[in-house]
Amino acid sequence: MTVSLRVDSADPTPPYEQLRRQLAGLIRTGTLASGTRLPTVRQLAQDLGLAPGTVMRTYRELEADGLVASRRVQGTVVTGTVGAVDQRLAVLAASFVEEAGRLGAGPAEIRAAVDVALSRG
Amino acid sequence: MAVSGLFSLVLLSLTVVMALAAALLLGRRRARSLAFDESVYPGLRSLRRATIGWRVIGMVAGAVVAVGAVSFGHLRPYAFAAPLLAATAVVAAIVVGQRSVYKAARVRGSAGIEHRRLRDYLPAALTRWVACLLALLLTAVLFSTLAASPDDMGRAGRAVAASWTQGDGAAEGVFGSLRSPYPGSFYTLWVGIALVLLLVATGIGLGMTARRPRNGADPELVRVDDALRRITAEGIVAGLGVGVGGAAFAVLLVGGMDLVQLAPVPLVTAAGVVSLLGAVVALVGLIGAGVILLVPRDGGAR
Numbered sequence: 528m529t530v531s532l533r534v535d536s537a538d539p540t541p542p543y544e545q546l547r548r549q550l551a552g553l554i555r556t557g558t559l560a561s562g563t564r565l566p567t568v569r570q571l572a573q574d575l576g577l578a579p580g581t582v583m584r585t586y587r588e589l590e591a592d593g594l595v596a597s598r599r600v601q602g603t604v605v606t607g608t609v610g611a612v613d614q615r616l617a618v619l620a621a622s623f624v625e626e627a628g629r630l631g632a633g634p635a636e637i638r639a640a641v642d643v644a645l646s647r648g
Numbered sequence: 649m650a651v652s653g654l655f656s657l658v659l660l661s662l663t664v665v666m667a668l669a670a671a672l673l674l675g676r677r678r679a680r681s682l683a684f685d686e687s688v689y690p691g692l693r694s695l696r697r698a699t700i701g702w703r704v705i706g707m708v709a710g711a712v713v714a715v716g717a718v719s720f721g722h723l724r725p726y727a728f729a730a731p732l733l734a735a736t737a738v739v740a741a742i743v744v745g746q747r748s749v750y751k752a753a754r755v756r757g758s759a760g761i762e763h764r765r766l767r768d769y770l771p772a773a774l775t776r777w778v779a780c781l782l783a784l785l786l787t788a789v790l791f792s793t794l795a796a797s798p799d800d801m802g803r804a805g806r807a808v809a810a811s812w813t814q815g816d817g818a819a820e821g822v823f824g825s826l827r828s829p830y831p832g833s834f835y836t837l838w839v840g841i842a843l844v845l846l847l848v849a850t851g852i853g854l855g856m857t858a859r860r861p862r863n864g865a866d867p868e869l870v871r872v873d874d875a876l877r878r879i880t881a882e883g884i885v886a887g888l889g890v891g892v893g894g895a896a897f898a899v900l901l902v903g904g905m906d907l908v909q910l911a912p913v914p915l916v917t918a919a920g921v922v923s924l925l926g927a928v929v930a931l932v933g934l935i936g937a938g939v940i941l942l943v944p945r946d947g948g949a950r
Contacts, residue, residue, distance in 0.1 A: 529760045529761075529762070529864065529866075529867055529870070530760065530761040530865075531758065531759070531760055531761075531864075531865030532758070532759045532760070532761065533757060533865075534757045534758075535757060536756075559761065563761075564763055565761065566759070566761060566762060566763060566764075567763075569859075570763075570764060570859065573859070573861035574758075574759035574760075574861045574862060574863065574864060575756070575757060575758070575759045576754065576756035576861075
């Protein structure tokens, strides 16, 4: 599957931020799995027609968010920490909702039960 | 030099003429088989035209350079380097062609998340074969440079000499023999310089082939562009093979003939025979690389 990136020059959002949002979204949804190598700064900048510094800034911000890591040999790699947590939470939530449904609880009761559990810390 | 040099020149010229004819006929047919909607991808059309066109231009330039190098200078010092210089012209033309359409596959603001590596485009078998030819050339040049002597006019590295004892008792005598031209330093210095030039051009060309930007988010563009990159890389490696194989063939053939005829000394004769066998291997490599250079494949595009 080809994952595409787009930078719109008419968009007032700076190009580095457009890129950062797309990549962060792709990582959080698991589209870019942990261990995926991102293109080199030079390659992505040339492909998009951007300055290398723009792509470098995007990668730096993603690294600061803990979504990617820069490694000397492999380059920039998706660490997938956030994506993995999100995926685990989604599985737990689905399981909980299914079990609660069997007990005859509706959406409002399920939310209330979660709130109570959260308030207990 | 006269007979073997002329033989090499005739062989090279014949090979080049036949290759150009085949390239024009078969190459264009193969390139047309790389089908895509040209109205949707005008950039790819330019890219395909440049990929094939500049390869043919390079071969014509290479033929001119080869003839010039063989016939230029007192005692033809560049004769053994001629295949390498010709190949440099071929590779340089391919590089110019790639440069002229460097951004043809790019759509500003659109890219795919992909890793383009040179090894994905290199023809594996041909690359290994050319590496073997390079090792053969380096071995041949090293041996002939070390074995060479000054010629009868005292010019270093232009001849090969041997002395031996013959006869028995009072009739015993020391004999000597000298053969020139021989691919010693007088010639191999230029072989070394031309080889460095060719390797630099090859490195630039292959690097450019992998780095050239594109819109990796469009699968159809990626399919055609990948095929064109493989055709380009194959042309560059084949060009290197022609240069290296041609130079190895020339050095081993002339050196081997000199050694075989030099002296009735078994070791010298054996070295000459080994050299001539190496020349046969180099000739096979030269012809193989030449055919691939002349007839571009479809790059694996389906």
